[in-house]
Amino acid sequence: MTDHETADETEFEPSEYDLTIERTFDAPRERVWEAWTDPEQVAQWWGPKGFTVPNCEMDVRPGGSFSIDMEAPDGTIYPDEGVFHEVDEPERLVVTSRAFEDDDGDFQLEVRQTVTFADRDGVTELTLEAEVLTATPEVAEAIDGMEQGWSESLDKLEAYVGQSASDAK
Numbered sequence: 001m002t003d004h005e006t007a008d009e010t011e012f013e014p015s016e017y018d019l020t021i022e023r024t025f026d027a028p029r030e031r032v033w034e035a036w037t038d039p040e041q042v043a044q045w046w047g048p049k050g051f052t053v054p055n056c057e058m059d060v061r062p063g064g065s066f067s068i069d070m071e072a073p074d075g076t077i078y079p080d081e082g083v084f085h086e087v088d089e090p091e092r093l094v095v096t097s098r099a100f101e102d103d104d105g106d107f108q109l110e111v112r113q114t115v116t117f118a119d120r121d122g123v124t125e126l127t128l129e130a131e132v133l134t135a136t137p138e139v140a141e142a143i144d145g146m147e148q149g150w151s152e153s154l155d156k157l158e159a160y161v162g163q164s165a166s167d168a169k
Contacts, residue, residue: 014135033090045156
């Protein structure tokens with residue numbers, strides 16, 4: 001059992017999983033923005049190490065939706081879907097994602113992510129804030145790894161935008 005897991009639902013506090021990650025990318029802000037908002041590019045880096053994205057659909061506009069399927073190394077598909085609330089190109093995205101649908105069709109996890117892209121003399125400072133809006137104790141183990149999963153995804157994004165920038169030269 002992890003620190004967050006508990007058998008007693010009254011002790012489970014989803015907000016304990018909120019996190020903020022800051023990362024600097026050696027790539028122009030517009031390049032990082034495109035990698036984050038173009039579904040073909042998102043499919044190249046999304047998900048923790050070893051995961052792939054067999055399906056990625058995005059309608060990047062306020063009120064637009066997205067659907068991303070992550071495939072684990074063991075073949076398990078983890079669907080994630082949600083909606084864009086704010087799209088301020090190339091500075092800010094606010095989305096809510098929902099995952100872990102139960103047998104009744106209810107999502108066991110809902111997270112609001114705010115991603116900001118700051119231009120710092122040709123490099124990009126990205127800040128990701130993840131606020132867990134709802135979570136059931138059944139997904140505690142999965143969200144216990146949320147920070148590591150985001151960190152590994154951002155590692156893949158860093159490699160992707162660096163590679164893509166060098167390919168363009």
